[in-house]
Amino acid sequence: MITKREQIAARKRAADMIRQAGIRITNDEAAAIEVVDFGLSNLEKEGVQVLTLVQTERISVKVLALFPNQTEPEHWHPPVGDDPGKEETIRVIAGKVYFYTPGEDSFKDGFLLDGKEECYTMRHELVLEASDQITLQPGEKHWFQAREQGAVMYSFSTTARDVLDQFTDPDIVRTTKIIEK
Amino acid sequence: MITKREQIAARKRAADMIRQAGIRITNDEAAAIEVVDFGLSNLEKEGVQVLTLVQTERISVKVLALFPNQTEPEHWHPPVGDDPGKEETIRVIAGKVYFYTPGEDSFKDGFLLDGKEECYTMRHELVLEASDQITLQPGEKHWFQAREQGAVMYSFSTTARDVLDQFTDPDIVRTTKIIEK
Numbered sequence: 001m002i003t004k005r006e007q008i009a010a011r012k013r014a015a016d017m018i019r020q021a022g023i024r025i026t027n028d029e030a031a032a033i034e035v036v037d038f039g040l041s042n043l044e045k046e047g048v049q050v051l052t053l054v055q056t057e058r059i060s061v062k063v064l065a066l067f068p069n070q071t072e073p074e075h076w077h078p079p080v081g082d083d084p085g086k087e088e089t090i091r092v093i094a095g096k097v098y099f100y101t102p103g104e105d106s107f108k109d110g111f112l113l114d115g116k117e118e119c120y121t122m123r124h125e126l127v128l129e130a131s132d133q134i135t136l137q138p139g140e141k142h143w144f145q146a147r148e149q150g151a152v153m154y155s156f157s158t159t160a161r162d163v164l165d166q167f168t169d170p171d172i173v174r175t176t177k178i179i180e181k
Numbered sequence: 182m183i184t185k186r187e188q189i190a191a192r193k194r195a196a197d198m199i200r201q202a203g204i205r206i207t208n209d210e211a212a213a214i215e216v217v218d219f220g221l222s223n224l225e226k227e228g229v230q231v232l233t234l235v236q237t238e239r240i241s242v243k244v245l246a247l248f249p250n251q252t253e254p255e256h257w258h259p260p261v262g263d264d265p266g267k268e269e270t271i272r273v274i275a276g277k278v279y280f281y282t283p284g285e286d287s288f289k290d291g292f293l294l295d296g297k298e299e300c301y302t303m304r305h306e307l308v309l310e311a312s313d314q315i316t317l318q319p320g321e322k323h324w325f326q327a328r329e330q331g332a333v334m335y336s337f338s339t340t341a342r343d344v345l346d347q348f349t350d351p352d353i354v355r356t357t358k359i360i361e362k
Contacts, residue, residue, distance in 0.1 A: 022203035024274065026312045054270045054337050056316065059240055061270070061337045089235045089242070093205065131207045135237065156235050156242045156337065 001177040002037050010035040014049035014065040021094035021152040023063060025051065033065075038073055039173030045113060048072045052160075060160035064090075064153050066097070066146035071113065074100070074120050074143035074168040077136075080161055085138025088157035092128045095151030099126040099134060099144045110145050119169035128153075141168070182358040183218050191216040195230035195246040202275035202333040204244060206232065214246075219254055220354030226294060229253045233341075241341035245271075245334050247278070247327035252294065255281070255301050255324035255349040258317075261342055266319025269338035273309045276332030280307040280315060280325045291326050300350035309334075322349070 002010070015030035034050040037043040047070055054061035066072065077086035090099070098110040103124030112120055122141050128134065136142055163174050183191070196211035215231040218224040228251055235242035247253065258267035271280070279291040284305030293301055303322050309315060317323055344355045 022205070024203070024312050029312070053272065053314070054316070056268060056270075058268050058339050059270070059337060061242075087237060087239050089237075089240075091234065131205050131210070133234070135235070156240060158239050 001039075001041050001179050002035065002043055003179055003181040005181065006043065007035045007178050010043065010047075010049060010067075013067065014051070017065045017067075017094075017150055017152055018051065018063055023093060023152065025063075029053070035176065036174075037176050038167070038169075039176065040073075040169075040171060044070060046071050046073055055160065058159055060086075060155070060157045062155040062157075062160070063093075064155055066095070066144070066151045066153075068146060068148050068150045070150070071145040072143055073172060074122060074141055075165045075172075076139050076141045078139060078164065078166050080164055083158070086157050086160060087136070087138055088155055089133055089135045090128070090144075091133035091154045091156070092130055093152045093154060094130055095146055095149045097128045097144050097146060097151045097153060099128055099142065100124060101126065101134070101136070101142050102140060116169070119167075121168055182220075182222050182360050183216065183224055184360055184362040186362065187224065188216045188359050191224060191228075191230060191248075194248065195232070198246045198248075198275075198331055198333055199232065199244055204274060204333065206244070210234070216357065217355075218357045219348070219350075220357065221254075221350075221352060225251060227252050227254055236341065239340055241267075241336070241338045243336040243338075243341070244274075245336055247276070247325075247332045247334075249327060249329050249331045251331070252326040253324055254353060255303060255322055256346045256353075257320050257322045259320060259345065259347050261345055264339070267338050267341060268317065268319055269336055270314055270316045271309070271325075272314035272335045272337070273311055274333045274335060275311055276327055276330045278309045278325050278327060278332045278334060280309055280323065281305060282307065282315070282317070282323050283321060297350070300348075302349055
């Protein structure tokens, strides 16, 4: 959970990063940025900020902002009914993103959170910078991490059903609880 | 048809516009910009420049650049096999776009090319500026036009099959012929 105040601050910070990266967004869009702590109550370490630009039954376009040294936990997009699962292309706009996918263990410059090694099983490392992109197939496990500068990226995909995503960490709950305080 | 020289010049001009709009692209991407004259050999008046960022079996992401007073001819995206047709969201990044869709005739600030009135039958006018977006359903006829500043926009869509698009103008051929000269 996060407090309402933390949510507002994280939203503002993410909107500033997105605009700094050259992506023009409206004030209404900035105010709708989703702050996601994955139910872990440790937003600065494990979380992501998400601005949804397009969400239809067929496609989805989001802008993702990662704060410095923030990690989006390992997850995958399972089949849903007739849909084989979300196919997603991540394109980095600003910052450097350490991206982990299936493949040979080449883990080198990323870091694992203390005591959470088992929640991050993909160790094939790709370092993506501005204008680099990667396409993830449905079901392909992945996680990613920003460093000192943070990062801003687009996610272009087939329709997103975020609450049905699956995570390696059994403690994760996709819906962030916001408490008044 | 256009000459190889015209193609190279239009590509460079479009890449400059895209970068000016704050969209970071690689040199390889700039060199792959498609210059489309729709077989009308009148690129400055009727045409579009297209940079494809993502093209899979399921989704497509393009950056479109329109030169000042250039018009993209009226067209629609028909069903193809099991696919009901391309669904597309256009989001304007820079410039002003005069957009025409089905609906009440509100034609006011756009212009029709001399003698081509019958090729532009949609007259419901929407004026889109930076951060405005519109979603087009499969089969929905549309055309759009830039004014003095030109325009840059994203097209986020289900998979694109450009050569199967249908056009009101019977003279249109979707594949641009490039001649050496």
